[in-house]
Amino acid sequence: ETGVTQTPRHLVMGMTNKKSLKCEQHLGHNAMYWYKQSAKKPLELMFVYNFKEQTENNSVPSRFSPECPNSSHLFLHLHTLQPEDSALYLCASSQVTSSGELFFGEGSRLTVL
Amino acid sequence: GDSVTQMEGPVTLSEEAFLTINCTYTATGYPSLFWYVQYPGEGLQLLLKATKADDKGSNKGFEATYRKETTSFHLEKGSVQVSDSAVYFCAPQTGTYKYIFGTGTRLKVLA
Numbered sequence: 001e002t003g004v005t006q007t008p009r010h011l012v013m014g015m016t017n018k019k020s021l022k023c024e025q026h027l028g029h030n031a032m033y034w035y036k037q038s039a040k041k042p043l044e045l046m047f048v049y050n051f052k053e054q055t056e057n058n059s060v061p062s063r064f065s066p067e068c069p070n071s072s073h074l075f076l077h078l079h080t081l082q083p084e085d086s087a088l089y090l091c092a093s094s095q096v097t098s099s100g101e102l103f104f105g106e107g108s109r110l111t112v113l
Numbered sequence: 114g115d116s117v118t119q120m121e122g123p124v125t126l127s128e129e130a131f132l133t134i135n136c137t138y139t140a141t142g143y144p145s146l147f148w149y150v151q152y153p154g155e156g157l158q159l160l161l162k163a164t165k166a167d168d169k170g171s172n173k174g175f176e177a178t179y180r181k182e183t184t185s186f187h188l189e190k191g192s193v194q195v196s197d198s199a200v201y202f203c204a205p206q207t208g209t210y211k212y213i214f215g216t217g218t219r220l221k222v223l224a
Contacts, residue, residue, distance in 0.1 A: 002158060031210060043157075043202070043214035056210055090156050096209055101147060104156035 003027040006091050006105035013081065014113050021076040021108045023091030029103070031055075031096045032074040034066060037088040037107070049074060050096060081112045115140045115207040122219040126193055134188040134218045136177075136203030144205040146170075146179055146186040151200045151217065160188075160201070193222045 004025045013019050025032060034046040048056035049068040063085075065077040074091060088107045094100040117138045126132060138144070145164045149157040161170030166181035175190045186203055200217040207213055 002156065004156075006156075033210070035214075040216060042216050045211070048210045050210070092157075094210075100206075101159045101162060102149075102157070102212060104149075104158065106154075106156045 004105035029093040
């Protein structure tokens with residue numbers, strides 16, 4: 001138990017579906033992150049939120065839409081995805097300091113058919 | 114730009130063997146350095162960290178020393194167990210929200 005909970009753990013969707021991934025952290029951290037982990041590729045930062053304000057958006061396609069209603073919750077809304085979007089999506093949180101470690105959830109395994 | 118280099122593996126060892134996973138990085142300044150581990154079917158979890166030159170991070174028998182001169186943070190363990198089989202990530206923190214992850218090194222330990 002890392003204090004970061006992701007749901008669902010597994011998701012299968014068609015290219016025309018709309019779904020959402022949810023992340024909740026119970027650590028009192030002020031920053032939350034979405035990462036994408038694909039086979040044979042480096043872990044890829046998608047979005048960062050600090051106190052609900054988006055601070056990073058690493059040129060992510062608009063079919064991925066993040067939402068951070070408060071400092072404990074983070075969503076990733078998915079629509080009209082492509083098969084190459086199939087991956088493990090990891091949520092993380094941290095307390096922003098000069099050496100703040102990341103706390104990761106267990107990930108949501110997404111398969112796009 | 115900032116980057117990290119570690120072998121992809123898999124590294125295959127027998128139980129009780131000595132482990133070294135090399136990590137070198139390129140970054141401006143002196144980043145905090147982390148090793149994360151990912152067990153099958155799980156997310157990443159912090160294994161150890163070091164925040165300044167010559168610091169040694171240690172946890173669960175693993176150690177790594179922050180070497181400023183060689184910009185390296187090699188991971189070592191004297192005697193690996195089957196339960197250490199996982200993917201290991203070296204990750205410099207190069208900005209407030211920026212951590213550089215590579216593809217990780219897969220370790221397989223055979224009984």
